[in-house]
Amino acid sequence: MSKRLIVVVAGLMVVAIAAVFYLFGGNPLRGGIQGLIEPRSAMTIDEVLAGFESLPGxxxxxAAYVTExxxxxxxxxxxxRSEEVxxxxxxxxxxAAxxxxxxxxDGHQSDWVVLEYDDARSNNVAQLSYANTVDGMWTSD
Structure with missing residues (x-):
């Protein structure tokens, strides 16, 4: 097998792997090298919001984006910002710290994400639920 063919096949394999990650919800290029070393650094507030919305209670x-x-x-x-958090x-x-x-x-830090409790501040159970959800995202055993 020629060196050129090996390089072409290796390149196609990298593209195929990246495409699989992208198709199944992960963008391997988002976050650059930091995202590979610390995957939670690439977590977005959209993903945090989706995590909250997926759980009852x-x-x-x-919810409104207030970035600007x-x-x-x-x-x-x-x-x-939402009424609760x-x-x-x-x-x-x-x-973030x-x-x-x-x-x-009224705050909780989970790496690059900070939660500020609004209505939830009077309810410690709610605070723990929001915090536990964020703390458990994008972690592995």
């Missing part, structure tokens, strides 16, 4: 009433209004103030890259996605875990610290008991 975790409402996200009147909120992120310049707090340093996030994505933001969503707000979700902030940060590019840097340290920036600093913002979470400003929230006190």
């Amino acid at each position: 975790l409402p996200v009433t009147n 209004d909120v992120c310049p103030k707090v340093g996030c890259i994505q933001a969503l 707000s979700v902030y996605k940060f590019a840097d875990r340290d920036v 600093k913002f979470n610290k400003t929230l006190g008991a």
